Amino acid sequence: MSERTGIFQGADPFEIARSWLAEATETEINDPNAMAMATVDADGMPNVRMVLLKDIEADAFVFYTNYESQKASELDSAGKAGFVLHWKSLRRQVRVRGLVEREEGPQADAYYHSRSLKSRLGAWASKQSRPLSSRTSLMAEVAKVTATHGTNPQRPPFWGGYRIKPLEIEFWADGAYRLHDRFQWRRENLSSDWVIQRLNP
Template identity: 40%
Template sequence: MTRLADLRKSYERAELSEDASHADPLQQFAQWLGEAIAAQVPEPNAMTLATVDSSLRPSTRVVLIKGCDEQGITWFTNHDSRKGRELAANPWAALQFHWVELERVVRIEGRVDKVSDAESDAYFASRPLDSRIGAWASPQSQVIASRAVLVANAARYGARFLLHPPRPPHWGGYRLHPDCWEFWQGRKSRLHDRLRYRLGSDRQWIRERLAP
Protein backbone atom coordinates (compact mmCIF):
# COMPACT_ATOMS: atom_id res chain seq x y z
CA MET A 1 0.00 0.00 0.00
CA THR A 2 1.38 3.42 -0.97
CA ARG A 3 2.05 5.71 1.96
CA LEU A 4 0.17 9.01 1.77
CA ALA A 5 3.39 10.82 2.65
CA ASP A 6 5.03 9.37 -0.48
CA LEU A 7 2.45 10.70 -2.96
CA ARG A 8 4.04 13.30 -5.22
CA LYS A 9 3.07 15.26 -8.32
CA SER A 10 5.11 17.68 -10.41
CA TYR A 11 3.07 20.63 -11.70
CA GLU A 12 4.31 21.65 -15.14
CA ARG A 13 1.32 22.47 -17.35
CA ALA A 14 1.27 26.27 -17.36
CA GLU A 15 2.29 29.49 -15.65
CA LEU A 16 0.52 32.59 -14.36
CA SER A 17 2.30 35.90 -14.75
CA GLU A 18 1.27 39.46 -14.04
CA ASP A 19 1.85 40.42 -17.68
CA ALA A 20 -0.37 37.64 -19.02
CA SER A 21 -3.19 37.97 -16.48
CA HIS A 22 -6.13 40.36 -16.57
CA ALA A 23 -6.23 43.46 -14.38
CA ASP A 24 -9.86 42.62 -13.55
CA PRO A 25 -10.25 39.33 -11.59
CA LEU A 26 -13.69 38.70 -13.08
CA GLN A 27 -12.15 38.61 -16.56
CA GLN A 28 -9.38 36.32 -15.32
CA PHE A 29 -11.95 33.99 -13.78
CA ALA A 30 -14.07 33.98 -16.93
CA GLN A 31 -11.01 33.01 -18.97
CA TRP A 32 -10.02 30.17 -16.64
CA LEU A 33 -13.57 28.87 -16.33
CA GLY A 34 -13.91 28.92 -20.11
CA GLU A 35 -10.66 27.00 -20.46
CA ALA A 36 -11.83 24.43 -17.88
CA ILE A 37 -15.06 23.93 -19.82
CA ALA A 38 -13.19 23.67 -23.13
CA ALA A 39 -10.80 21.12 -21.60
CA GLN A 40 -13.84 19.05 -20.52
CA VAL A 41 -12.64 18.68 -16.96
CA PRO A 42 -15.21 16.89 -14.78
CA GLU A 43 -17.82 19.34 -13.51
CA PRO A 44 -15.91 22.58 -14.12
CA ASN A 45 -18.83 24.44 -12.52
CA ALA A 46 -18.45 22.68 -9.14
CA MET A 47 -17.20 24.84 -6.29
CA THR A 48 -16.60 24.29 -2.59
CA LEU A 49 -18.58 26.67 -0.41
CA ALA A 50 -17.21 27.38 3.07
CA THR A 51 -19.40 28.96 5.75
CA VAL A 52 -19.09 29.60 9.48
CA ASP A 53 -21.87 29.32 12.05
CA SER A 54 -22.58 31.64 14.98
CA SER A 55 -20.17 29.67 17.20
CA LEU A 56 -17.38 30.10 14.57
CA ARG A 57 -17.46 26.43 13.56
CA PRO A 58 -16.66 26.12 9.82
CA SER A 59 -18.19 23.72 7.33
CA THR A 60 -17.82 23.06 3.61
CA ARG A 61 -19.81 21.45 0.84
CA VAL A 62 -19.79 21.39 -2.98
CA VAL A 63 -22.37 23.47 -4.86
CA LEU A 64 -22.71 24.46 -8.52
CA ILE A 65 -22.12 27.96 -9.83
CA LYS A 66 -25.14 29.24 -11.75
CA GLY A 67 -24.07 32.78 -12.57
CA CYS A 68 -21.03 35.04 -12.59
CA ASP A 69 -21.01 38.74 -13.46
CA GLU A 70 -20.20 42.14 -11.99
CA GLN A 71 -22.76 41.52 -9.26
CA GLY A 72 -21.03 38.38 -7.99
CA ILE A 73 -21.09 34.58 -7.93
CA THR A 74 -24.54 32.96 -7.77
CA TRP A 75 -25.81 29.54 -6.67
CA PHE A 76 -29.17 28.12 -5.53
CA THR A 77 -30.08 25.92 -2.59
CA ASN A 78 -32.40 25.28 0.34
CA HIS A 79 -32.45 28.27 2.72
CA ASP A 80 -33.23 25.92 5.64
CA SER A 81 -30.15 23.75 5.01
CA ARG A 82 -27.07 23.98 7.22
CA LYS A 83 -25.37 26.35 4.81
CA GLY A 84 -28.50 28.49 4.63
CA ARG A 85 -28.73 28.72 8.41
CA GLU A 86 -25.04 29.53 8.69
CA LEU A 87 -25.25 32.27 6.07
CA ALA A 88 -28.19 33.74 7.96
CA ALA A 89 -26.04 33.88 11.10
CA ASN A 90 -22.83 34.98 9.38
CA PRO A 91 -23.14 36.31 5.80
CA TRP A 92 -19.42 35.97 4.97
CA ALA A 93 -18.24 32.98 2.95
CA ALA A 94 -15.50 31.60 0.71
CA LEU A 95 -15.63 29.66 -2.55
CA GLN A 96 -13.02 27.45 -4.17
CA PHE A 97 -12.74 25.94 -7.65
CA HIS A 98 -10.19 23.15 -8.14
CA TRP A 99 -9.55 22.15 -11.74
CA VAL A 100 -7.16 19.28 -11.11
CA GLU A 101 -6.42 18.51 -14.75
CA LEU A 102 -5.33 22.11 -15.38
CA GLU A 103 -3.40 22.31 -12.09
CA ARG A 104 -5.41 25.39 -11.12
CA VAL A 105 -7.28 26.65 -8.07
CA VAL A 106 -9.39 29.78 -7.70
CA ARG A 107 -10.37 31.09 -4.25
CA ILE A 108 -13.01 33.80 -3.78
CA GLU A 109 -14.07 35.53 -0.56
CA GLY A 110 -16.83 38.01 0.18
CA ARG A 111 -20.18 38.85 1.68
CA VAL A 112 -23.27 36.86 0.68
CA ASP A 113 -26.89 37.88 0.30
CA LYS A 114 -30.00 36.32 -1.21
CA VAL A 115 -30.96 37.06 -4.80
CA SER A 116 -34.38 38.51 -5.58
CA ASP A 117 -37.51 36.36 -5.57
CA ALA A 118 -37.89 37.06 -9.29
CA GLU A 119 -34.41 35.72 -10.02
CA SER A 120 -35.01 32.63 -7.89
CA ASP A 121 -38.39 32.06 -9.59
CA ALA A 122 -36.85 32.33 -13.06
CA TYR A 123 -34.07 29.86 -12.32
CA PHE A 124 -36.38 27.42 -10.55
CA ALA A 125 -38.70 27.38 -13.56
CA SER A 126 -35.73 26.43 -15.79
CA ARG A 127 -34.86 23.31 -13.77
CA PRO A 128 -35.89 19.78 -14.83
CA LEU A 129 -39.20 18.63 -13.35
CA ASP A 130 -37.62 16.01 -11.09
CA SER A 131 -35.26 18.63 -9.63
CA ARG A 132 -38.17 20.96 -8.91
CA ILE A 133 -40.05 18.14 -7.16
CA GLY A 134 -36.86 17.24 -5.30
CA ALA A 135 -36.63 20.74 -3.87
CA TRP A 136 -39.98 20.08 -2.16
CA ALA A 137 -39.24 16.47 -1.23
CA SER A 138 -35.94 16.96 0.61
CA PRO A 139 -35.86 18.56 4.09
CA GLN A 140 -32.20 19.30 3.43
CA SER A 141 -29.75 18.75 6.30
CA GLN A 142 -32.44 17.30 8.57
CA VAL A 143 -32.26 13.76 9.99
CA ILE A 144 -34.62 11.34 8.20
CA ALA A 145 -35.46 7.72 9.02
CA SER A 146 -34.54 6.29 5.60
CA ARG A 147 -34.42 6.99 1.88
CA ALA A 148 -38.04 5.87 1.76
CA VAL A 149 -38.96 9.24 3.30
CA LEU A 150 -37.56 11.05 0.27
CA VAL A 151 -39.24 8.69 -2.18
CA ALA A 152 -42.59 9.10 -0.43
CA ASN A 153 -42.22 12.88 -0.31
CA ALA A 154 -41.37 13.01 -4.00
CA ALA A 155 -44.44 10.92 -4.86
CA ARG A 156 -46.67 13.10 -2.69
CA TYR A 157 -45.46 16.39 -4.12
CA GLY A 158 -45.44 14.99 -7.64
CA ALA A 159 -49.09 14.07 -7.29
CA ARG A 160 -49.88 17.46 -5.75
CA PHE A 161 -48.17 19.68 -8.29
CA LEU A 162 -48.10 17.45 -11.41
CA LEU A 163 -46.10 19.27 -14.11
CA HIS A 164 -46.07 22.71 -12.47
CA PRO A 165 -44.46 22.72 -9.03
CA PRO A 166 -43.96 26.30 -7.77
CA ARG A 167 -40.74 27.39 -6.12
CA PRO A 168 -40.75 26.39 -2.45
CA PRO A 169 -40.62 29.39 -0.09
CA HIS A 170 -37.52 27.89 1.54
CA TRP A 171 -35.54 27.57 -1.72
CA GLY A 172 -33.68 30.23 -3.69
CA GLY A 173 -30.45 31.84 -4.72
CA TYR A 174 -27.44 33.34 -2.99
CA ARG A 175 -24.87 35.72 -4.40
CA LEU A 176 -21.34 36.21 -3.08
CA HIS A 177 -19.93 39.69 -3.71
CA PRO A 178 -16.15 39.20 -4.00
CA ASP A 179 -13.71 41.45 -2.21
CA CYS A 180 -10.80 39.03 -2.63
CA TRP A 181 -9.80 36.61 -5.40
CA GLU A 182 -6.78 34.31 -5.57
CA PHE A 183 -5.59 32.45 -8.67
CA TRP A 184 -3.21 29.53 -8.12
CA GLN A 185 -1.30 27.83 -10.92
CA GLY A 186 0.79 24.78 -10.06
CA ARG A 187 4.47 25.09 -11.00
CA LYS A 188 7.52 22.86 -10.90
CA SER A 189 9.48 22.42 -7.65
CA ARG A 190 6.51 23.70 -5.64
CA LEU A 191 7.29 27.26 -6.74
CA HIS A 192 3.67 27.82 -7.60
CA ASP A 193 2.20 31.03 -9.03
CA ARG A 194 -0.29 32.82 -6.77
CA LEU A 195 -1.91 36.09 -7.76
CA ARG A 196 -4.27 37.78 -5.32
CA TYR A 197 -6.71 40.55 -6.18
CA ARG A 198 -8.07 42.52 -3.24
CA LEU A 199 -10.50 45.39 -3.28
CA GLY A 200 -8.90 48.65 -2.21
CA SER A 201 -10.54 51.51 -0.32
CA ASP A 202 -11.21 53.23 -3.67
CA ARG A 203 -13.08 50.11 -4.88
CA GLN A 204 -10.30 49.36 -7.37
CA TRP A 205 -8.63 45.97 -7.59
CA ILE A 206 -5.08 45.63 -6.29
CA ARG A 207 -3.18 42.71 -7.83
CA GLU A 208 -0.24 41.25 -5.93
CA ARG A 209 1.85 38.09 -5.98
CA LEU A 210 1.90 35.78 -2.96
CA ALA A 211 4.66 33.36 -2.07
CA PRO A 212 3.55 29.73 -2.56
Protein backbone atom coordinates in the same frame (compact mmCIF):
# COMPACT_ATOMS: atom_id res chain seq x y z
CA MET B 1 3.67 44.24 -8.46
CA SER B 2 4.88 41.80 -11.11
CA GLU B 3 3.45 42.19 -14.55
CA ARG B 4 0.53 39.84 -15.12
CA THR B 5 0.69 38.07 -18.47
CA GLY B 6 -0.87 35.04 -20.11
CA ILE B 7 -3.72 33.45 -18.16
CA PHE B 8 -3.44 36.11 -15.42
CA GLN B 9 -3.79 39.08 -17.76
CA GLY B 10 -6.79 41.40 -17.59
CA ALA B 11 -8.28 44.32 -15.70
CA ASP B 12 -11.44 42.50 -14.53
CA PRO B 13 -11.10 39.53 -12.14
CA PHE B 14 -14.61 38.30 -12.95
CA GLU B 15 -13.70 38.13 -16.63
CA ILE B 16 -10.57 36.15 -15.76
CA ALA B 17 -12.69 33.77 -13.66
CA ARG B 18 -15.19 33.34 -16.51
CA SER B 19 -12.32 32.62 -18.91
CA TRP B 20 -10.81 30.00 -16.62
CA LEU B 21 -14.20 28.37 -16.06
CA ALA B 22 -14.81 28.24 -19.81
CA GLU B 23 -11.47 26.46 -20.27
CA ALA B 24 -12.31 24.04 -17.47
CA THR B 25 -15.63 23.24 -19.13
CA GLU B 26 -13.63 21.79 -22.02
CA THR B 27 -11.23 19.74 -19.87
CA GLU B 28 -12.92 18.64 -16.63
CA ILE B 29 -14.77 15.33 -16.83
CA ASN B 30 -17.47 16.21 -14.30
CA ASP B 31 -18.88 19.44 -12.88
CA PRO B 32 -16.26 22.07 -13.79
CA ASN B 33 -18.43 24.53 -11.83
CA ALA B 34 -18.18 22.54 -8.56
CA MET B 35 -16.84 24.66 -5.73
CA ALA B 36 -15.98 23.86 -2.13
CA MET B 37 -17.79 26.47 -0.08
CA ALA B 38 -16.87 27.29 3.52
CA THR B 39 -19.10 28.80 6.18
CA VAL B 40 -19.00 29.00 9.97
CA ASP B 41 -21.71 28.23 12.51
CA ALA B 42 -22.69 30.35 15.52
CA ASP B 43 -19.78 28.88 17.52
CA GLY B 44 -17.24 29.61 14.80
CA MET B 45 -16.99 25.93 13.81
CA PRO B 46 -16.27 25.71 10.05
CA ASN B 47 -18.28 23.75 7.51
CA VAL B 48 -17.23 22.95 3.94
CA ARG B 49 -19.32 21.33 1.22
CA MET B 50 -19.48 21.15 -2.56
CA VAL B 51 -22.02 23.33 -4.35
CA LEU B 52 -22.42 24.22 -8.02
CA LEU B 53 -21.58 27.71 -9.23
CA LYS B 54 -24.35 28.79 -11.58
CA ASP B 55 -23.34 32.27 -12.70
CA ILE B 56 -20.44 34.70 -12.63
CA GLU B 57 -22.00 38.15 -12.75
CA ALA B 58 -20.31 41.50 -13.25
CA ASP B 59 -19.46 41.68 -9.53
CA ALA B 60 -20.57 38.41 -7.91
CA PHE B 61 -20.68 34.61 -7.95
CA VAL B 62 -24.13 32.96 -7.72
CA PHE B 63 -25.30 29.53 -6.54
CA TYR B 64 -28.64 28.08 -5.37
CA THR B 65 -29.76 26.06 -2.37
CA ASN B 66 -32.46 25.37 0.21
CA TYR B 67 -32.87 28.37 2.53
CA GLU B 68 -33.73 26.01 5.41
CA SER B 69 -30.44 24.11 5.11
CA GLN B 70 -27.56 24.38 7.54
CA LYS B 71 -25.44 26.19 4.95
CA ALA B 72 -28.17 28.79 4.42
CA SER B 73 -28.52 29.33 8.15
CA GLU B 74 -24.78 29.92 8.42
CA LEU B 75 -24.70 32.17 5.37
CA ASP B 76 -27.58 34.29 6.66
CA SER B 77 -26.11 34.51 10.15
CA ALA B 78 -22.53 35.40 9.23
CA GLY B 79 -23.20 37.25 5.97
CA LYS B 80 -19.84 35.99 4.72
CA ALA B 81 -18.47 32.93 2.91
CA GLY B 82 -15.47 31.60 1.07
CA PHE B 83 -15.06 29.09 -1.72
CA VAL B 84 -12.50 27.51 -3.99
CA LEU B 85 -12.86 26.28 -7.56
CA HIS B 86 -10.16 23.70 -8.32
CA TRP B 87 -9.50 22.25 -11.77
CA LYS B 88 -7.11 19.33 -11.69
CA SER B 89 -7.04 19.12 -15.50
CA LEU B 90 -5.80 22.74 -15.75
CA ARG B 91 -3.80 22.68 -12.51
CA ARG B 92 -5.45 25.92 -11.47
CA GLN B 93 -7.72 27.22 -8.76
CA VAL B 94 -9.68 30.34 -7.85
CA ARG B 95 -10.18 31.24 -4.18
CA VAL B 96 -12.82 33.75 -3.10
CA ARG B 97 -13.82 35.37 0.20
CA GLY B 98 -16.64 37.85 0.43
CA LEU B 99 -20.03 39.10 1.54
CA VAL B 100 -23.27 37.24 0.93
CA GLU B 101 -26.77 38.29 -0.07
CA ARG B 102 -29.82 36.33 -1.16
CA GLU B 103 -31.09 36.14 -4.73
CA GLU B 104 -34.78 35.30 -4.43
CA GLY B 105 -36.34 37.26 -7.27
CA PRO B 106 -36.99 36.68 -10.98
CA GLN B 107 -33.42 35.40 -11.51
CA ALA B 108 -34.00 32.63 -8.96
CA ASP B 109 -37.35 31.82 -10.57
CA ALA B 110 -35.74 31.57 -14.00
CA TYR B 111 -32.98 29.28 -12.81
CA TYR B 112 -35.44 27.07 -10.90
CA HIS B 113 -37.59 26.65 -14.03
CA SER B 114 -34.51 25.77 -16.11
CA ARG B 115 -33.90 22.66 -13.97
CA SER B 116 -35.29 19.22 -14.79
CA LEU B 117 -38.74 18.43 -13.44
CA LYS B 118 -37.32 15.81 -11.07
CA SER B 119 -34.86 18.34 -9.66
CA ARG B 120 -37.64 20.90 -9.20
CA LEU B 121 -39.81 18.37 -7.36
CA GLY B 122 -36.80 17.25 -5.35
CA ALA B 123 -36.33 20.82 -4.12
CA TRP B 124 -39.88 20.71 -2.72
CA ALA B 125 -39.43 17.23 -1.20
CA SER B 126 -36.07 17.57 0.53
CA LYS B 127 -35.89 19.01 4.03
CA GLN B 128 -32.21 19.62 3.45
CA SER B 129 -29.72 18.98 6.28
CA ARG B 130 -32.39 17.56 8.60
CA PRO B 131 -32.57 13.91 9.72
CA LEU B 132 -34.16 11.44 7.28
CA SER B 133 -35.58 8.11 8.44
CA SER B 134 -35.05 6.32 5.11
CA ARG B 135 -34.74 6.77 1.37
CA THR B 136 -38.21 5.23 1.08
CA SER B 137 -39.68 8.08 3.10
CA LEU B 138 -37.90 10.60 0.87
CA MET B 139 -39.32 8.97 -2.28
CA ALA B 140 -42.77 8.97 -0.67
CA GLU B 141 -42.40 12.71 -0.10
CA VAL B 142 -41.40 13.16 -3.77
CA ALA B 143 -44.58 11.32 -4.80
CA LYS B 144 -46.62 13.50 -2.47
CA VAL B 145 -45.26 16.79 -3.80
CA THR B 146 -45.65 15.53 -7.38
CA ALA B 147 -49.34 14.96 -6.72
CA THR B 148 -49.64 18.35 -5.03
CA HIS B 149 -47.59 20.54 -7.38
CA GLY B 150 -47.99 18.73 -10.72
CA THR B 151 -45.63 18.93 -13.68
CA ASN B 152 -44.95 22.68 -13.52
CA PRO B 153 -44.14 23.46 -9.87
CA GLN B 154 -43.36 27.00 -8.84
CA ARG B 155 -40.12 27.77 -7.00
CA PRO B 156 -40.50 26.89 -3.31
CA PRO B 157 -40.40 29.92 -1.01
CA PHE B 158 -37.63 28.16 0.93
CA TRP B 159 -35.37 27.67 -2.09
CA GLY B 160 -33.33 30.25 -3.99
CA GLY B 161 -29.96 31.76 -4.66
CA TYR B 162 -27.06 33.38 -2.92
CA ARG B 163 -24.74 35.96 -4.39
CA ILE B 164 -21.17 36.12 -3.07
CA LYS B 165 -19.60 39.53 -3.62
CA PRO B 166 -15.85 39.17 -3.16
CA LEU B 167 -13.49 41.23 -1.11
CA GLU B 168 -10.68 38.87 -2.10
CA ILE B 169 -10.08 36.76 -5.21
CA GLU B 170 -6.94 34.72 -5.70
CA PHE B 171 -5.91 33.12 -8.97
CA TRP B 172 -3.48 30.21 -8.58
CA ALA B 173 -1.68 28.15 -11.23
CA ASP B 174 0.61 25.20 -10.62
CA GLY B 175 4.29 25.85 -11.21
CA ALA B 176 7.35 23.65 -11.64
CA TYR B 177 9.10 22.59 -8.41
CA ARG B 178 6.08 23.80 -6.39
CA LEU B 179 6.90 27.40 -7.39
CA HIS B 180 3.29 28.27 -8.13
CA ASP B 181 1.97 31.54 -9.56
CA ARG B 182 -0.47 33.34 -7.27
CA PHE B 183 -2.13 36.71 -7.80
CA GLN B 184 -4.45 38.17 -5.19
CA TRP B 185 -7.07 40.82 -5.93
CA ARG B 186 -8.18 42.57 -2.74
CA ARG B 187 -10.43 45.51 -1.86
CA GLU B 188 -11.44 47.05 1.46
CA ASN B 189 -15.13 47.19 0.63
CA LEU B 190 -17.40 46.58 -2.36
CA SER B 191 -17.00 50.14 -3.67
CA SER B 192 -13.20 50.21 -3.34
CA ASP B 193 -10.75 49.70 -6.18
CA TRP B 194 -8.96 46.39 -6.39
CA VAL B 195 -5.36 46.15 -5.17
CA ILE B 196 -3.48 43.38 -6.98
CA GLN B 197 -0.36 41.69 -5.72
CA ARG B 198 1.68 38.61 -6.49
CA LEU B 199 1.99 36.19 -3.57
CA ASN B 200 4.73 33.74 -2.72
CA PRO B 201 3.83 30.16 -3.59
